[in-house]
Amino acid sequence: GAVVSQHPSRVICKSGTSVKIECRSLDFQATTMFWYRQFPKQSLMLMATSNEGSKATYEQGVEKDKFLINHASLTLSTLTVTSAHPEDSSFYICSARNQAGPQHFGDGTRLSIL
Amino acid sequence: SQQGEEDPQALSIQEGENATMNCSYKTSINNLQWYRQNSGRGLVHLILIRSNEREKHSGRLRVTLDTSKKSSSLLITASRAADTASYFCATDSAGGTSYGKLTFGQGTILTVHP
Numbered sequence: 001g002a003v004v005s006q007h008p009s010r011v012i013c014k015s016g017t018s019v020k021i022e023c024r025s026l027d028f029q030a031t032t033m034f035w036y037r038q039f040p041k042q043s044l045m046l047m048a049t050s051n052e053g054s055k056a057t058y059e060q061g062v063e064k065d066k067f068l069i070n071h072a073s074l075t076l077s078t079l080t081v082t083s084a085h086p087e088d089s090s091f092y093i094c095s096a097r098n099q100a101g102p103q104h105f106g107d108g109t110r111l112s113i114l
Numbered sequence: 115s116q117q118g119e120e121d122p123q124a125l126s127i128q129e130g131e132n133a134t135m136n137c138s139y140k141t142s143i144n145n146l147q148w149y150r151q152n153s154g155r156g157l158v159h160l161i162l163i164r165s166n167e168r169e170k171h172s173g174r175l176r177v178t179l180d181t182s183k184k185s186s187s188l189l190i191t192a193s194r195a196a197d198t199a200s201y202f203c204a205t206d207s208a209g210g211t212s213y214g215k216l217t218f219g220q221g222t223i224l225t226v227h228p
Contacts, residue, residue, distance in 0.1 A: 004156075006156070034215070034216075041223070042220070042221075043202060043218045043219060043220045043221050044157075044202070044218045045218075046215060046216070046217075049215060091154070093156055093157065095157075102147070102159065102162060103159075103216060104159070105149075105156040105157040105158075105159075106156050107155055107156040108154070108155060108156045110154065
């Protein structure tokens with residue numbers, strides 16, 4: 001089945017650090033990737049949608065300068081949390097799909113900013 | 115924005131019992147999907163039901179969809195302790211047979227006691 005790999009699974013860093021999270025589709029070409037944020041015991045909230053080779057589309061209220069998304073190839077998208085602060089601590093999950101298929105999810109990244 | 119509402123928010127049952135979770139949504143949909151999430155992990159796709167379908171089965175899972183009431187239910191029969199997880203419904207509002215953005219419900223936390 002379709003596999004999406006997300007790395008790293010856990011990040012702990014100091015306030016002010018920029019953190020990059022990678023999302024890779026291992027056995028299919030991901031024309032579209034999605035980035036979600038999930039707070040404890042809450043649902044997934046879509047942050048942005050990225051299509052390969054074009055700029056990401058951000059959901060209302062998500063700061064594009066804070067959460068930089070790059071989708072430079074059909075198998076890789078990255079989310080960079082710039083100058084992270086404690087309020088950015090959360091569980092970030094990516095998903096990927098090709099043109100005709102459903103979304104396949106990564107295992108998530110637990111980000112903790114001290 | 116999250117358009118789905120699920121109930122109950124939490125469900126605690128004994129092994130062997132059936133578990134029923136409900137999901138309501140607000141807009142027209144192309145399909146509705148159910149996902150499972152173990153604590154601290156990504157989402158696992160369980161089942162997809164299209165807007166022109168009323169019921170679908172997969173193993174111990176049974177999903178119903180009532181588009182007139184904008185609601186869906188997930189039934190897990192003969193539950194096992196390993197079914198303990200959070201369950202989310204997600205609606206896809208894309209037109210035709212393409213797959214678009216998913217909007218997730220708030221989720222149901224299911225605990226199955228051995």
